[in-house]
Amino acid sequence: MIMDFLELSKSRYSVRGYSSRPVPEDLLGKVLESARVAPSAVNKQPWKFVVVRSEEAKSRLRGCYDREWFATAPLYIVVCGDHFASWKRPADGKDHCDIDVAIATEHITLAAASLGLGTCWVCNFDVPSCKGVLGLSDEWEPCVIIPIGFPASESVPQKNRKDLSEIVSYI
Numbered sequence: 001m002i003m004d005f006l007e008l009s010k011s012r013y014s015v016r017g018y019s020s021r022p023v024p025e026d027l028l029g030k031v032l033e034s035a036r037v038a039p040s041a042v043n044k045q046p047w048k049f050v051v052v053r054s055e056e057a058k059s060r061l062r063g064c065y066d067r068e069w070f071a072t073a074p075l076y077i078v079v080c081g082d083h084f085a086s087w088k089r090p091a092d093g094k095d096h097c098d099i100d101v102a103i104a105t106e107h108i109t110l111a112a113a114s115l116g117l118g119t120c121w122v123c124n125f126d127v128p129s130c131k132g133v134l135g136l137s138d139e140w141e142p143c144v145i146i147p148i149g150f151p152a153s154e155s156v157p158q159k160n161r162k163d164l165s166e167i168v169s170y171i
Contacts, residue, residue: 009110015120015151018150018152023074023148028148030115035104038107041087044087046082047100052076058075061145065125073148080141084139101143119148
């Protein structure tokens, strides 16, 4: 079934409970390819994607964000950014690393949703500990941990979104 983009965007939600069913390699490959082709400022691509799937690494990563639901994910993708390599806007020096990482992360979550997989943005984690777990060098910052897998439940939470009239203005 082909899903249009608006339908996909509306159907994607933060999954906080995963089945034990493993993520097939072909689906993981499609998700990662979607991240690879994401746009970035001046095409700098200041990102790295660390797939955490060994039991030992998952256990150590779970220590960075100790939540029961988080531990149910069969694998994780940690999206890392390189602030030294990212583009800085000349007018004011604004670093676009976090923007670029967010775009790639959203490509991951939408690609996963299109394939029947669930994800959740996790940003509230112990960054120094995560960096150590992943063995990252100084230039890399772990920005987002994305648990990924098949949702444990078919129940979709209600989304509360502001009306367009509250967030859009025309001049």
